[in-house]
Amino acid sequence: MQDHIVVLTGAGMSAESGLSTFRDNGGLxxxxxxxxxxxxxxxxxxxxLVLRFYNERRRQLEHAQPNRGHQLLAQLEKDYRVTxxxxxxxxxxxxxxxxNVLHLHGELTKARSLDHPELIYDIGYADINPGDTCDRGSQLRPHVVWFGEEVPMxxxxxxxxxxxxxxxxVGTSLQVYPAASLAHEVDMTVPITVIDPDAPGSLVRARVIRKGAGEGLAEWMEKTPRGGAI
Known part of the structure; x- marks a missing residue:
């Protein structure tokens, strides 16, 4: 049976594709x-204002391209089960x-009903405007987890x-909770590797590669045997 690699990614992964992050801009x-x-x-x-902001993010995303880090993670699926x-x-x-991707904080390319959150729509890179409603007449909002909201996934x-x-x-300094708590869910026997230029030393048993996502993943994969136990 293939080993299961679970990959937790953060803003640093997208930053290498040119997408801005709150972390890099002091909360902006x-x-x-x-x-x-x-x-x-x-x-x-x-x-x-909020809808315009996310419309701008969606247009920016439409022109962004996956970077080396994204592609290397996809390549891992040749030898491992990867989530x-x-x-x-x-x-x-x-x-x-x-x-096999789970989005903790939602998806920019989807919209959901403000009053009926179970109604979720694929919108691609289209805008959401005031007055755009779900099938039951409620305003649509971005299908993202805002600050102060629960993380349903x-x-x-x-x-x-x-x-x-x-x-x-990969690409996270483990500063954002509750997502950062996931690092503490693994069994003590499971190896952990952190790839981030600003990786903290709080995970004492983790191997740390203080490089960007693409460069760090390439280094990790070069030293990892293919197809066997990690």
Missing amino acids: WEQYSVYDVATPEAFERNRE VITQNVDDLHERGGSS LDAAAELVRTADHLLI
């Missing part, structure tokens, strides 16, 4: 404060070739992490 994203564009209160206060758990809301893992992600034969953490 394209000059917007997180509190103005990424909270339920912001949506109540200024729906037009990607991403904190990112873009679709670059899927476009890069990964076939967290339990499912934790279950996946517990099945890992190796936990690979």
Whole structure:
């Protein structure tokens, strides 16, 4: 049976494709404060601004391309069972070739009903505007987890992490909770590798590669035997 590699990815993975991150801009994203564009209160206060912000992100994503890191993770599927758990809301893992991706914080290319959250729609890179409604007449909103909201996929992600034969953490400094708590769900016998230029030393038993996603994954794969136990 193939070993199961569970990969937890963060903003650093998308940054190498040119997508801006809050972490790199001191709490700003394209000059917007997180509190103005990424909270339920912001949506109540200024729906037009929030929708415009995510429309801009969607247009930016449409022109972004998967980078070397995305492609290397997809290549791992030739030799291992691979599950990607991403904190990112873009679709670059899927476009890069990964076939098993869980989005912790939602997906930018989907919309959902404000009043009926079970109604979720694939919208690709199209805009969402004030007055765009679901089949039951409720305003559509981005299908993303805003700051202050629960992370509905967290339990499912934790279950996946517990099945890992190796936990690979890429492009995240493990500063954002509750997602960062997933690193503590693995059995003590399971090896952990962290690939990030700003990787902390808090996971004392982890192997740390302080490089960007693409360069760090290439180094890790070069030293990892193909097809056998990791």
